[in-house]
Amino acid sequence: MQLDAKVPGGPLETKWDTHRFELKLVNPANKRKFSIIVVGTGLAGASASASLAELGYQVKTFCIQDSPRRAHSIAAQGGINAAKNYQNDGDSIRRLFYDTVKGGDFRSRESNVYRLAQVSNAIIDQCVAQGVPFAREYGGLLANRSFGGAQVSRTFYARGQTGQQLLLGAYSALSRQVALKKVTLYTRRDMLDLVLVDGKARGILVRNLVSGEIERHAADAVVLATGGYGNVFYLSTNAMASNATAVCSAYRKGACVANPCFTQIHPTCIPVHGEYQSKLTLMSESLRNDGRVWVPKNPGDKRKPEDIPESDRDYYLENKYPSFGNLVPRDVASRNAKEQCDLGKGVGDTGYAVYLDFRDAIKRDGKETIMRKYGNLFDMYQRITDDDPYQTPMMIYPASHYTMGGLWVDYNLMSTIQGLFVLGEANFSDHGANRLGASALMQGLADGYFIIPYTMGGYLAGTGVKPVSTDHQEFKVAEDAVKAKIKNLLSINGKRTANDFHRELGKIMWDYCGMARNNEGLKSALKKIGALKGEFFENVKVSGTDREFNQNLECAGRVADFLSFGELMIEDALSRQESCGGHFNEGFQTGENEAMRDDANFSHVAAWEYKGEGLPPMLHKEPLVFENVKLSQRSYK
Numbered sequence: 216m217q218l219d220a221k222v223p224g225g226p227l228e229t230k231w232d233t234h235r236f237e238l239k240l241v242n243p244a245n246k247r248k249f250s251i252i253v254v255g256t257g258l259a260g261a262s263a264s265a266s267l268a269e270l271g272y273q274v275k276t277f278c279i280q281d282s283p284r285r286a287h288s289i290a291a292q293g294g295i296n297a298a299k300n301y302q303n304d305g306d307s308i309r310r311l312f313y314d315t316v317k318g319g320d321f322r323s324r325e326s327n328v329y330r331l332a333q334v335s336n337a338i339i340d341q342c343v344a345q346g347v348p349f350a351r352e353y354g355g356l357l358a359n360r361s362f363g364g365a366q367v368s369r370t371f372y373a374r375g376q377t378g379q380q381l382l383l384g385a386y387s388a389l390s391r392q393v394a395l396k397k398v399t400l401y402t403r404r405d406m407l408d409l410v411l412v413d414g415k416a417r418g419i420l421v422r423n424l425v426s427g428e429i430e431r432h433a434a435d436a437v438v439l440a441t442g443g444y445g446n447v448f449y450l451s452t453n454a455m456a457s458n459a460t461a462v463c464s465a466y467r468k469g470a471c472v473a474n475p476c477f478t479q480i481h482p483t484c485i486p487v488h489g490e491y492q493s494k495l496t497l498m499s500e501s502l503r504n505d506g507r508v509w510v511p512k513n514p515g516d517k518r519k520p521e522d523i524p525e526s527d528r529d530y531y532l533e534n535k536y537p538s539f540g541n542l543v544p545r546d547v548a549s550r551n552a553k554e555q556c557d558l559g560k561g562v563g564d565t566g567y568a569v570y571l572d573f574r575d576a577i578k579r580d581g582k583e584t585i586m587r588k589y590g591n592l593f594d595m596y597q598r599i600t601d602d603d604p605y606q607t608p609m610m611i612y613p614a615s616h617y618t619m620g621g622l623w624v625d626y627n628l629m630s631t632i633q634g635l636f637v638l639g640e641a642n643f644s645d646h647g648a649n650r651l652g653a654s655a656l657m658q659g660l661a662d663g664y665f666i667i668p669y670t671m672g673g674y675l676a677g678t679g680v681k682p683v684s685t686d687h688q689e690f691k692v693a694e695d696a697v698k699a700k701i702k703n704l705l706s707i708n709g710k711r712t713a714n715d716f717h718r719e720l721g722k723i724m725w726d727y728c729g730m731a732r733n734n735e736g737l738k739s740a741l742k743k744i745g746a747l748k749g750e751f752f753e754n755v756k757v758s759g760t761d762r763e764f765n766q767n768l769e770c771a772g773r774v775a776d777f778l779s780f781g782e783l784m785i786e787d788a789l790s791r792q793e794s795c796g797g798h799f800n801e802g803f804q805t806g807e808n809e810a811m812r813d814d815a816n817f818s819h820v821a822a823w824e825y826k827g828e829g830l831p832p833m834l835h836k837e838p839l840v841f842e843n844v845k846l847s848q849r850s851y852k
Contacts, residue, residue: 216471216824218837221625222326227843231330234626238673246271249675252419252434254406254461256283258378258385258656259639260440262663265388268397270668275432276389277404277421279456283386287442287454288659291378292499292592294360294370295342295656297335301356306367308332315654316844318364318544319619319647320796320812322477324820325843326626327644334665335657339371341664345384348373360504360588362652364544364851370653375499375592381656385663404430405769406461407700408693409437409468409635416635417683420693424769427762429694431685435675436634438667439465440659443618443640445478447777447784448729449721451615452484452497462622462641463776470630471822471835473623473643475780476788479650479797480730481616482548485599486568495614496599498571499592500652503541505576505585506609508532508548510569514559520570520608531555539851546649546797546810547851549613553730554808556612563610572608613730617655619646619797620787623822623837627670628662631822633678636671638662643820648796701761704771709754713771716751720744720774724781732788733801741785748778783823783832790834793817805848814846 223234241249249272253264256278264276280286300306311332316323339357343349349371350358359368373380392398403424410418410433418433444459445451466472483498511518512529531551533540541548552569555561562568577585582605586593593604600610621643628636628644639659646654727740751774759765794803794810795817803811820837 216631216835218471218623218631218822218835219625220324220837221627222324223626227325227329230326231333235669238669239676241672241676243271247273249273249436249680250275250434251436251438251671252277252432253438253440254419255286255440255442255639255641256280256389257286257288257440257442257639258381258659259641259663260438261286261382261385261389262660263438263440263638263667264398265385265392266664266668267671268392268395271397272671274392274398275401275434276398277401277406277419279403279405279424281402283389283400284382286382287457288382288656289379290452290454290497291381291656292375292497293362293501294372294377294653295338295381295660296362296369296651296653297339297371297657298332298369299336299339299357302359302368304367306369308335310367311335311369313844314365315645315651316647317849318651319649320810320849321647321814321818321841321844321846322474322795322839323645323647324839325841329843330666331645331658331661334661337665338657338660341660342381342384345387347380347384350374360501361542362500363503363539363542363548364651365542366539370501372501375501375589378656381660385660406441406464407697407772408464409632410689410693411468411632412683412687412689415633415678415680418685418690420690420697425764427760427765429697431690431694433683433685433687433690435680436636436671438636438638439622439641440638440663441641443621444777444780445615445618447721447781448615448724449718450487450492450495450725452481452495453615455494458773458776459780460773460776463780465622465630465632465635466825468632469825470632470635471623471824472620472783473820473822474620474648474787475784475823476728476791476798477619477643477648477796478615478784479545479617479619480549480613482545482552482613483571483611484614484616485596486563486565486610486612496595497614497616498596498609498611499589500545502571502589502592502609505580505588506541506571506573507575508541508552508569508571510555510560510562512560516560520562520572529555529560536851543851544649545652546799549730550799552611552613568610568612570608571611573604574608577605615725615729617650619643619648619650623820627673628666629670629674634674636667638667648798700772701768704755704757704768704775705761707752707755707757709756711754711756713755713757713767713774716747716755717770717774717777719747720778720781723747724784728785728788731799731801734789737785737789741782741789744778744781744785748782751775751778786832787821787823790821791817810849818846
């Protein structure tokens with residue numbers, strides 16, 4: 216397999232414009248002859264479905280929830296980046312591009328990142344036209360706030376519920392196309408397999424989660440926008456339904472998975488409070504604009520925060536990174552929080568938390584101002600913890616949040632399978648080894664509104680796509696395989712629940728492939744997961760039948776895929792003998808405990824090809840060429 220990123224030639228600033236002009240076009244009258252499947256209705260999926268249908272394509276859209284409005288994009292809080300420079304503080308497309316490449320520790324493709332920065336401004340215009348209620352300044356201009364990894368204010372926001380408002384905008388555009396019968400919407404469907412005909416993606420198999428029926432759906436191309444695999448850690452900020460099954464099915468059919476060990480640990484989450492907790496809750500990074508992060512200076516100091524005087528407080532981010540302070544990137548903030556807790560300076564009952572304190576901001580700006588900026592976040596924190604953050608500091612600790620790895624895609628967002636496009640968090644394309652805050656919403660909407668409408672047309676116009684029906688033999692083969700897997704899971708009748716296996720897998724992944732990794736631990740984790748996987752297929756208990764609403768069966772299928780994906784993540788982490796961004800191998804760090812890259816040997820995208828069950832995957836490398844930014848040791852001091 217040869218990885219061809221299809222990056223256009225010419226200057227960085229003109230690559231996308233040149234490429235759009237050179238892409239073949241589909242005549243407007245011919246667009247209605249083509250059908251496209253879109254899996255997922257988050258920001259990437261909903262915006263892609265709406266945009267493709269608006270152009271005239273016949274679109275089938277699938278979501279696992281009862282409504283597209285319940286996609287996990289709704290949980291995003293803090294904001295969306297764009298290079299509008301409304302603050303007149305020095306921002307530009309070039310600066311957004313540079314900050315993103317640097318924030319990703321120089322492990323992303325320059326061409327993709329620059330295109331993302333280019334279309335960012337159009338995203339804001341699109342969303343304003345849809346009625347998204349962004350915060351505004353007194354004079355009427357849209358307001359901005361700061362996020363980690365940047366020294367300019369470029370993050371547009373709607374209080375602490377930006378993802379929800381953006382999703383409602385995309386959902387309204389999608390609903391319009393549903394009403395026009397340009398989009399056929401299928402809810403409560405779980406994608407279980409990808410169907411290839413003559414090597415091209417031509418359909419999917421889904422399970423109706425209510426009736427249990429296996430359904431076949433054919434199309435001329437398939438778009439996956441199914442989100443990330445962060446729930447491999449069990450405890451994460453992801454929705455409980457977020458899973459890796461669609462990505463795994465594509466991987467087994469020949470789509471390479473790129474950089475799976477690049478996962479993001481978010482520094483601002485409510486700490487774990489119990490052994491049987493099912494998920495974690497995110498507190499927006501935007502809070503670090505006004506909240507100050509600190510721990511007691513002395514290990515073991517268990518006094519209440521209000522009893523600890525200023526002289527005994529360690530504002531460790533401000534002291535260590537004076538230029539960026541509390542707004543260092545997420546990987547840096549997370550590692551430093553872990554370091555403080557490992558030194559015995561953590562707070563709370565478990566000692567695995569640090570303070571995020573708004574005392575000074577409230578004194579400076581007043582409670583009403585803080586309430587206007589973050590009120591719903593403060594309310595959410597109080598409901599969960601029964602502490603009032605207006606009176607006492609929040610307690611926060613890092614947690615699994617986002618995945619920078621995903622299916623490999625070229626410049627057109629097409630995977631190594633012809634006709635399979637991958638958008639948003641499900642692909643690997645734009646964030647390198649660490650995503651800057653407020654860039655996930657930007658990427659999802661860029662992919663759906665402004666990139667896939669062009670590149671999909673280029674594919675369909677330039678490829679001979681023959682009609683395929685669901686009666687094709689490949690659909691029968693795929694359906695038989697899916698039914699056999701389901702039958703096997705139901706027949707095991709063991710003594711442990713799938714959830715129990717998932718919890719154990721998550722602990723292995725967090726302990727050995729979380730905020731810090733080392734070679735010895737990764738090798739140990741590979742053996743542990745292999746043994747756990749073996750036990751799973753001998754001892755899992757799945758009650759109920761396949762012809763009914765059965766969440767035990769859903770969970771078992773997802774955990775089976777997470778076990779395999781966890782192994783792939785470990786393989787990838789072991790192969791990358793360096794530290795960069797969210798991949799922090801303790802054997803590769805500077806004297807100041809910062810990540811130490813090896814650009815001579817690892818300046819590449821690691822793309823893994825499936826070779827069969829029980830066989831090691833094959834590694835392919837896409838070299839990363841940096842012509843517009845200078846490779847340097849990342850510093851936020």
